[in-house]
Amino acid sequence: MKVWVDPERCQGHTLCAMIAPDSFQLSDIDGSSSAISEVVPADQQDQVRDAAHSCPEQAIHITDET
Numbered sequence: 465m466k467v468w469v470d471p472e473r474c475q476g477h478t479l480c481a482m483i484a485p486d487s488f489q490l491s492d493i494d495g496s497s498s499a500i501s502e503v504v505p506a507d508q509q510d511q512v513r514d515a516a517h518s519c520p521e522q523a524i525h526i527t528d529e530t
């Protein structure tokens with residue numbers, strides 16, 4: 465499973481980093497989110513899915529490829 469954050473959509477609400485703190489990091493400059501690792505470890509996948517569903521901007525994109 466892979467994840468990426470669309471920088472055009474992300475508004476820096478920080479929800480993703482609260483839900484999945486091991487998977488998303490927030491920029492010190494503009495607060496926007498990015499994935500810490502494009503490939504999501506198995507033990508973080510549920511949290512990453514929750515974060516994607518919770519993102520108000522639909523900025524988090526997931527693919528199920530390994």
Ligand code: SF4
Pocket residue numbers: 469473474475476477478479480481495496497518519520521522523524
């Ligand atoms: S929840 Fe969505 S809009 Fe908010 S910081 Fe994360 S990716 Fe960006």
